[in-house]
Amino acid sequence: MPALYAAHIALLAFAVTGLLVFMRNPTLIASNPLIAQTYPYGSQYGGVAYILFGAATMIVFGLRYVGVRKTLIFLPIATLLPLTAELIGTSTGYPFGHYEYTDLLGYKILGLVPFTIPLSWFYMGFTSYLLASVITGALALRGRTWWTLLLGAWFLTAWDLVLDPAMVRNQVFPFWTWYTNGPYFGMPIQNFAGWTAVGFIFMGISRFFWRSNVRPGAIPTWLPFGMYAANMVFAMLLSLSAGLWEPLILAVVLGLAPASLALWAHRARHAGGSDSPRLALGQA
Numbered sequence: 606m607p608a609l610y611a612a613h614i615a616l617l618a619f620a621v622t623g624l625l626v627f628m629r630n631p632t633l634i635a636s637n638p639l640i641a642q643t644y645p646y647g648s649q650y651g652g653v654a655y656i657l658f659g660a661a662t663m664i665v666f667g668l669r670y671v672g673v674r675k676t677l678i679f680l681p682i683a684t685l686l687p688l689t690a691e692l693i694g695t696s697t698g699y700p701f702g703h704y705e706y707t708d709l710l711g712y713k714i715l716g717l718v719p720f721t722i723p724l725s726w727f728y729m730g731f732t733s734y735l736l737a738s739v740i741t742g743a744l745a746l747r748g749r750t751w752w753t754l755l756l757g758a759w760f761l762t763a764w765d766l767v768l769d770p771a772m773v774r775n776q777v778f779p780f781w782t783w784y785t786n787g788p789y790f791g792m793p794i795q796n797f798a799g800w801t802a803v804g805f806i807f808m809g810i811s812r813f814f815w816r817s818n819v820r821p822g823a824i825p826t827w828l829p830f831g832m833y834a835a836n837m838v839f840a841m842l843l844s845l846s847a848g849l850w851e852p853l854i855l856a857v858v859l860g861l862a863p864a865s866l867a868l869w870a871h872r873a874r875h876a877g878g879s880d881s882p883r884l885a886l887g888q889a
Contacts, residue, residue: 743870
């Protein structure tokens with residue numbers, strides 16, 4: 606698991622380096638034969654690779670710490686339901702708006718949606734749900750399940766609020782193209798409403814079949830937070846490379862700051878002991 610996570614981080618760094626350094630300085634590519642040979646492969650397969658390693662990391666993490674049954678329930682639901690939504694979205698414009706994927710994220714299912722897109726929904730959705738589970742469990746909230754679903758969908762949408770503008774403004778390596786104009790850097794608000802709804806639904810269906818909440822005390826919180834933070838920073842750097850600073854503020858306020866509460870919850874649990882009444886985890 607640490608090796609998979611390290612590979613995911615390395616590939617994110619590789620992608621950022623390509624976008625921020627080589628994309629802005631093409632002479633560096635032309636002046637180095639090795640870079641000239643490898644750069645085209647990186648630009649073509651880099652996006653596919655970091656998503657594959659991200660998904661693999663969360664699968665292994667889930668099997669080890671969340672449980673085989675729960676992970677194997679979440680995985681197909683969190684890939685097939687978003688895939689269905691994406692196929693409908695790229696065909697009809699609902700629920701996200703009118704958009705189209707380019708060929709930079711791998712083979713397209715039915716010629717519409719790259720196969721890596723459902724995997725990114727899974728690994729970031731699983732990450733978001735686990736962070737929400739740790740936080741709501743530590744707070745011992747009434748109706749914990751509903752709060753976990755809402756917070757998990759929030760974390761997932763906050764990530765897209767930062768990622769999507771960078772992708773739209775990135776003219777060199779555009780991963781998708783919008784045909785619906787909107788107030789948020791040219792994108793419709795409908796897109797983010799769709800993200801929240803799809804995230805809430807696949808997390809909710811998974812939780813229904815799980816029949817119980819996650820036991821956050823059994824989860825090493827550093828990896829879900831590290832996964833979320835790494836992908837958020839990746840999106841922040843892409844936004845910065847596109848000349849956008851507003852998404853950076855949203856990333857911190859709406860994503861990283863509330864997600865960091867999971868680290869606080871982990872420390873509070875161990876400081877207060879597993880029997881602390883404020884940390885009564887595993888409640889329905």
